[in-house]
Amino acid sequence: MAVCVAVIAKENYPLYIRSTPTENELKFHYMVHTSLDVVDEKVSAMGKALVDQRELYLGLLYPTEDYKVYGYVTNSKVKFVMVVDSSNTALRDNEIRSMFRKLHNSYTDVMCNPFYNPGDRIQSRAFDTMVTSMMIQVC
Amino acid sequence: MADAVLFEFLHTEMVAELWAQGPDPGPGGRKMNLSVLEGMGFRVGQALGERLPQETLAFREELDVLRFLCRDLWVAVFQKQMDGQRTHHQGTYVLQDSSFPLLVPMASGLQYLEEAPKFLAFTCGLLRGTLSTLGIESSVTASTAALPTCKFQVVIQQP
Numbered sequence: 001m002a003v004c005v006a007v008i009a010k011e012n013y014p015l016y017i018r019s020t021p022t023e024n025e026l027k028f029h030y031m032v033h034t035s036l037d038v039v040d041e042k043v044s045a046m047g048k049a050l051v052d053q054r055e056l057y058l059g060l061l062y063p064t065e066d067y068k069v070y071g072y073v074t075n076s077k078v079k080f081v082m083v084v085d086s087s088n089t090a091l092r093d094n095e096i097r098s099m100f101r102k103l104h105n106s107y108t109d110v111m112c113n114p115f116y117n118p119g120d121r122i123q124s125r126a127f128d129t130m131v132t133s134m135m136i137q138v139c
Numbered sequence: 140m141a142d143a144v145l146f147e148f149l150h151t152e153m154v155a156e157l158w159a160q161g162p163d164p165g166p167g168g169r170k171m172n173l174s175v176l177e178g179m180g181f182r183v184g185q186a187l188g189e190r191l192p193q194e195t196l197a198f199r200e201e202l203d204v205l206r207f208l209c210r211d212l213w214v215a216v217f218q219k220q221m222d223g224q225r226t227h228h229q230g231t232y233v234l235q236d237s238s239f240p241l242l243v244p245m246a247s248g249l250q251y252l253e254e255a256p257k258f259l260a261f262t263c264g265l266l267r268g269t270l271s272t273l274g275i276e277s278s279v280t281a282s283t284a285a286l287p288t289c290k291f292q293v294v295i296q297q298p
Contacts, residue, residue, distance in 0.1 A: 010274065074189070074193075075188075075192040075193075075195070075198060075273060076188060076189055076272045076273055076274065077274055104193060105193075107189075108189050108190045108193060111185065111186050111189040111190070112186040112189070112190060114182070118185050118272075
């Protein structure tokens with residue numbers, strides 16, 4: 001389902017980034033990096049709007065011809081970015097939201113781990129397993 | 140509710156243990172132990188600041204974050220809400236609790252007033268840690284005029 005998953009800290013450096021086709025990794029890194037600007041735009045736009053409710057899920061950030069990029073911001077300004085294959089048209093908004101919710105839960109578990117220092121790269125095996133289960137099973 | 144009491148006992152033991160470790164009579168030993176307690180509270184606050192607001196929507200401004208501290212954080216840790224919150228001037232908030240659960244079993248009045256600060260250090264760190272995860276750098280100090288009332292003063296560092 002997901003082709004690349006990234007967790008970005010509030011200071012905009014990556015805490016965790018992983019993509020499935022391991023060649024062309026740089027391309028995904030670059031996409032995630034450029035999507036950070038879009039995330040910032042959306043967050044500041046929401047801040048200025050007079051709507052009382054502010055959602056954590058940001059939705060589709062931008063589509064390219066092969067991929068679609070989705071974003072999610074937590075209350076602690078940690079951003080989750082997910083790159084999905086465009087040819088996978090069966091993916092609906094609800095599924096993306098539930099994937100982000102799982103990511104958020106796993107990230108919270110990592111934070112609560114006393115052996116984890118906030119700000120380090122995420123090395124938890126449990127987190128890795130969860131992300132693997134979300135990534136595409138390329139046949 | 141047995142759960143609240145478990146944390147109170149753990150906290151009492153933490154303070155007793157960290158206090159007893161300073162065999163040197165100079166004031167240097169004492170201050171170090173208080174900052175250890177505060178550091179522990181900070182790390183716990185960081186984790187809580189990630190887990191507690193998980194289902195709530197994003198915070199729009201500082202006041203929202205302070206309100207979250209007084210209500211949700213206090214209820215989660217002490218099973219009651221904080222009584223009062225006042226803003227003094229730009230960036231300084233005073234949070235008041237008229238019967239702070241960690242001080243209630245000690246005394247009610249002026250007895251043991253000098254002992255109170257070390258029981259408040261962990262909670263100061265807790266507040267500072269939660270604020271730091273939510274994006275606000277601050278410094279938190281606590282003061283007691285009479286047990287079990289206590290005031291936490293939060294000074295937000297302007298960037």
